[in-house]
Amino acid sequence: MLNLGLLLPVFALAGGALFLMFIDLLLPSTKFRRLYHLAWIFSLSVLVLQIAALGNPASRGSGTLWIADSFGSFIQLIILFTTTLCLLSTLDYRALPDRYAGTYCALMLLSAAGLLILISATDLLLAFIALELVSISSFVLAGFERKHPKSNEGAMKYFLFGAFSSALFIYGVSFYYGATGGTQLITGVAPSPLLILGLVLILLGFAFKASIAPMHFWVPDAYEGAPTPVTTFLSIAPKIATFGALMRMFGIVFPASSYDLQGLLGLLAILTMTIGNFTAFFQNDVKRILAYSSIAQAGYLLIGVAVGTLRGTEGVLIYSFVYVAMNIGAFAVAQAVGEASGSYCLDSFNGLGQRSLGISLGMTFCLLSLAGIPPMAGFMGKLYIFSSAVESGRWWLAVAGVVNSVASAYFYFRIAHRMFFRAPDNDSGPLIVGPYLYGGIAVAVVGVLLFGLNPEPLIAGVRASTPLLP
């Protein structure tokens, strides 16, 4: 049963990308900026469609190689939302020449389409191709500031690392094929060395996208080099989609517990957050700090996967959701500062609190949320994730998680420290923030506060989404 209708959002996005490329040809070069608007409207309308389809039973079901369940659509909403906001914030990013808007938007939409497929895929080949679609688009996006050596370098490292992990992934798929005779995710396969090695290699391939140690090394470099809206996108959408895929694999199909992978996943979780947090101490570039932070966040998310219980899965979803809000907020402020000062160095945050109190408070809230301090949304997410670890008796994971949270507070507060404790460099006035960026920050901060103070709708929504179809 093909059931292609379930992939409608993907087709819509891909079609949108093609449409944009087509329009690109027709538009006069002065009006390329409209393409951004077109793109975000596209993305937003798909998002709206998805929301509208939430209650529709016809939008649920499984196709040959894919599945449309509430779990997937929850993550799809996150991805579409992120894509929309990133496209919007691009409007306030000056370093990108308007004449490449078509390419940029098309790649962004293609990448989003890939992610939508990734989360729905129940077949490794489909997942692989989706991953590649995402990867190739994001390689280009990461290097989109063509004349910028840092952007080049980041893209190059990203690309090499990506290609290498694709090779590992497909090598793993070949083992998987050897062990099962197909590429579909099927349950009940006896654990053989062939299968386990295959799974581990596939895990490594996913780990690359989700920036899980030891496949995280590209992250800071690519993030630093990439245009900031792309960084925002990279730090959220692929990661969360990959976590969705990981959970499909290791939560349902190959329950980590029955394949002795829980220890490995837990170990990777600890390694990831430790590396992310402790390396972030010494960074002086805000984008890099946030990059390491996003590595660490992946570690927290991985706890939920490693635990593998229902609560863990819920925790991952909740955390993913709040992660979107807080990360978008943090990156948006970083972008605003970077746009204003031309540098993402920590020093450019000096005295921001005196220049624009509102923006600084917003940033502080997002950082607090990232550090998991109540009453921000991040706390609720962490609470859920750690509680899943405690519930399943994996104290060591919870302990590692909380210790890391404390450590992370240190570097998050380095930014807050610059904003509030340092005097502004010269008599610079209030920070000028573009309207789209401002909106993004506002949405993020409201989200961070709202879901911190009243997480009930989120939790309820997630609870409704978690029963995974096999």
Place this chain on the structure above:
Amino acid sequence: MIEHAYLIPLIPLAASFIILFGAKEDPHSPLPWVGIAAMFFSFCLAVSVFWDFAVGTLMLPYQHDWRWFSFANSVAGKSFIDSFKIGVYIDPPTAIVLVVVTLVSLMVQIYSLSYMHGDKRFKRYFAFVSFFTAAMLGLVASSNLLVTFMCWELMGVSSYLLIGFWFEREGPCEAQKKAFMTTKLGDSGLYLALLMIYAKVGSFQFPQMQQFFSSGYMPTTAATVIALGVLFGAIGKSAQFPLFIWLPDAMEGPTPGSALIHAATMVAAGIIVVAKLYFIFLAAPLALETAAWVGLATAFLAATMALVTYDIKRVLAFSTVSQLGFMMCALGVGGYTASLFHLTTHAFFKALLFLGAGSVIHAVHTNDMREMGGLSKKMPITFVTMLIGVLAISGFPFLSGYYSKDMILASVWHHNHTMFWILLFSALMTAFYMSRLLFLTFWGNDRDHDKFHHAHESPALITAPLAVLALFSVIAGYGLARDGFVEKIFPTPVLASASVAVEPPSRVSSPEARMPIESSEYSSPIAHHPVEEAELPHWLALSIIGLILGSMMLAFLFYRGPQFQTAAAIRAALAPLVTVLDRRWFLDDIFLWLVAVCDYIAAAMFWFDTNIVDRIFVDGWGLLMRIFSEVSNFIDWNFIDTAVDGFGGLSNDLGIGLRSLVVDGQVQQYLMYAAIAFSLAATLILAR
């Protein structure tokens, strides 16, 4: 009047606040009269109570309590609301002590009007004195041991304020601190005793406690520990060996203040509290014995030190210490009556002596007796009153000191002959050094013409109190000793029967108390020290008088001339001994050393805190990081020996270690870790 007894401490208290906050500081402020009036009122009240008792119209003890505060309490898993009471408890000793205290304080205040006149903190002084007296009166009259303790402490702080009254100079500052700290050290003993009492008895009301201890519920060991705690408190407050070091230094304060502190009030407080809690001591023979020996040692050591001192106030201070030793010793040997009797008489003549000394100092502006001499011509009234005081303290027949000291010696004689002889020797020394003081100051020729020339008799405000106190010094002994009245006032408590009928203890909190009493372990309800209505054998009594007169004679011989060569010669001959005495038996040095040690310990602790404990956190993180960095260094064979530069105090080994993974920023280094992950997966997973 007795129902208004609570006013006795409260009125001076109110007066002190009125004086303190009533007006701006003014060297000629009229406010001190408020204090005097208040004290007079209290005095009248106290006298009326005492009079009613003396003529038999009033039955003592009198007790009246108010609820003070209640708090939750729990015993053996049951909780209930307990309450502390605040109130007055006046028994005969209390009644007379109240009279003594108010009288002395009144005299001191009147005296001070002149003495302190023109001082820039004139008013404040009177506030302190009133407050001090109030605290003392509260201590005496309280029905609750906790309140007694509170007053005890308040007295400590007001003595602190009085001793350091002239705080611009270093001397008083050091002295006040020393006094406070030393007494505080003693207080801790009393504090612990309080805790133990509450743990055992469950009440701080004197009658309840007395009932409890008298009924023999108390194990001897516990009673002993409690009694020793109380004793330790008294040792601090009443300047007993070895904590008497603060008292000589405390002479830095204004002289009338010294008279108040060291004659009638603070130093007597220790004795009074021991006397008030005498029932505990009766249940603890060991503590009694300790008290006796401590008193003895104090009496003896202080007397020896007084022998060589030239500072007139210090001589009086040592004499006070010595006399307090007598009282403590008497308490220890069971001479309750004698002790309190001596306390009463001593209050008068010692206040007299201090005030007299103050008058002298006022006149010649020095404390050094070597610069005085021949003052009897210039200051006849002071001289006469001082003479009475000296004779009284020396035990000259028919003056007050004679009766009380005789009684003490008698009770000691019946207890232990060795103690008696030592104590007698101390008494002789007392006579000697007091006479020495008198001769040096008033006899002979002037040694310092300048000072002598300026000396003059003090005004009436000073001499009148001297006269009054002299009168009491003369009559108090006979007046009280007549017809055994003193036995009526200070009836020796005995364990067997509670002296007053009180309601049974509301609650007996200690679990042991509910257990059946095992006779061997608990003190028997029968008193260990049967009361001895004893007197000295006549031959002894007479020879004591003779000896005392002899030692006064000796002092005259030594110190009569203007240059007192004899004394100087003896002093030279006994140089080592004199040094020891001058250095106060090195006790001061020991305490200074202790203080230094404490400071050193404090500094060491602080070092420990900043360099060790603080680093638990900082390096705790650091250690965590180091562990991780070791791990990552193990992985990372491109180990980079990075110098650790502290950022924000947080050790950053881990960060450095992790960062060194990618420090080159070379993509193949990144790939390397992916490949390592692959190879580890390929081998480890399959090694199962």
Place this chain on the structure above:
Amino acid sequence: MTLERYLMVSGGLFLIGIFGALTRRNIIGILMSIELMFNAANINLAAFNHFLHPYGAVGQTVALFTMTIAAAEIVVGLALLLAIYRNTDTTYAEHFNLLKG
């Protein structure tokens, strides 16, 4: 001929690819090495298809997909390399160390 031999050849090729990816200084060299790794996976797929799952041609199909993807990747990679070469005038991996720490 057994599956073991094919798997060993594939493994060898894969490891050589890894070795090359880790050690070639030239980025093109790294790209070529990664191509070798993809091919190793393809050998696996074909061999498994042949030996273990002979009915149907899933393995071969997946290998064809892989080939396509690999081609797409190398195209992007080479284009990126060209762009970088224009900016920096080098193709050596270790020269790209602006971003680090």
Place this chain on the structure above:
Amino acid sequence: MFESIAFYALSALVLTSALAVVLHRNTVHSSLFLGLSLAGVGGLYALLGCDFLFAGQIMVYVSGIAVLVMFVVMLLGRASDLHLRQVNEFWMAALLICTIASAGLYKIAHAFSRSVTGAVATASTDSIGRLFLGEYLVPFELVSLVLLAALLGAVFFSYVDINEALP
């Protein structure tokens, strides 16, 4: 027998030329060896009876990718490069990693020492085609998107903007 000889010969070809790819100083030669190695892999496909795959390998890899690589190598290569060492300082570590990993891979492979071919090689084009248009239709279409993205990227990166090129 023929099969064995062919297999070993092809394997040797694949592996040695792969080694040459990663070790040869001259990048141009390396890319030539890449073509050779890939062709050898194609030969292995043929041995395994994967005819379509064999064809694809030759067409896509040997004649497409390898040539493309060679083209770029020659475009970017410089004569001076020939004198430079082409292997970086990690080679020992890399060797160690590969040695360690080889043990695991060997063990995996060894588990199949007894599995010999069961089915006769048949032409697989038919089933491949069915899969492409049946089960794997969506991936098949998706690959076109991947290629499109790659194309976009390639164009974007290699496009020389007239305005930008001006100083």
Place this chain on the structure above:
Amino acid sequence: MPMLSLIVWAPLAGALIVLMLPKEKVKTIQGVGFLAAGVSLLASLALIPQFDRSLASMQFVEKWSWIPSLNISYFLGVDGLSFPLVLLTTFMSVIALIGSLGISHRVKEYFFWFLALEVGMLGVFMALDLVLFYVFWEITLVPMYFLIGIWGGPRKEFAAIKFFLYTLSGSVFMLLGILAMYFRSAPHTFDMLELMRQQSSWDPRFQILVFLGLYFGLSIKIPAFPFHTWLPLAHVEAPTPISVILAAVLLKMGVYGLLRITYQITPQGFAWFLPALVVIATINIVYGALCALAQTDMKKMVAYSSVNHMGYCLLGIAGMSAPGFSGAILQMINHGIIAGALFLLVGVIYDRAHTRELSAFGGLAVKVPVYAGLMSLTCFASLGLPGLSGFISEFLCFLGAFQQWKWATTISVLGIIATAAFFLRALQKIFLGPLNEKWRDLDDINPRELASLLPLVAIMIWFGVAPSWPLNLMNATVAHLLGK
């Protein structure tokens, strides 16, 4: 009228209003700040007559569902344990606000953070749901970080981050303990009262583990040895009003948690830990006093005196008896008042002299008699002089501890001497002796400072002479706590 909510959220409303005001309108901002804190204070005072002193149970309870899927509720209530602390908090906040009028730099932010801090503090004492408790607990951290870091002394930035990380590392373990209790309860709940009912069925091993997690977080806040070292630094660097709040309220959160959570929900763990607790208390007392003795900086000395005084609280708690508990609670209040006053006083002199070195002064009593009098009074109150508030609570603590821990109490009583020593030494060095000519022109205390100090001094004397009022508030609760 949900009074407790009013008390908690009034400062938040104030904070939000402050945030919207332009930063130039300093007077308005200050006015709003006072209004918000004043509303809290008045509301809490208004509760006094309604507070039933004979009840041991929770009063003014407000319970609404907050996150039903996790069974987390918005659950507020006070009893005799928390109500005095709520009063203390609202009161000290206003006092500290008076002290804050001296802040002239970035006033808007200051008031915002200050009011946010007050929300957290009040919430901690009222929350009866563990998650709510934790949220409020953490809310106090962030404003404190900024308040120390922006308006503090020379090493403010380090002090701020150290404070933050130190307390955060403790509280996360508390979070783990809370989660463990949640999953042990059936049905899963964070409701403290419900957990108190259920705890009897938990095995001791579990209780001990949970206790340790909770204790780690609480002890850092208290601060109990060896986790006290953040305190001197934070105190020294914080601006005066914040030191006041830190000492007066923040430290109490730890002890409060000890009594509310560990004692009532993990009693077996608590009992198991008692011997260690008493040792820690003794160390706090003696060691804190000795460290204070070694200080030359007034503020640092007062900070160590806080360590010393919180030791009394711990000792009283360790006694596991009603007098001890009463004493501990009363000591919290009294220490809040006294330490607050001490910090204000140190601030007064620091504002004038710009130094806090003890040795830099001398003989000031002549120049600043009122200040000297207040300082002496407060110092004496702090060293436990009878008639002033410190004594009764200290005594009750000892009384409670003595029955069970004779030797520890004895050593602690000796520690009082060290306490007296450092205060007397400080008084002597600052006020007594010859006047240091450098301070010939020193001004005495001004009306604003006096306004913030006099209420504190009045309470010191009031509670010292007649402690029945505060004790009556807590008696029923304490009796209930111990009467189980």
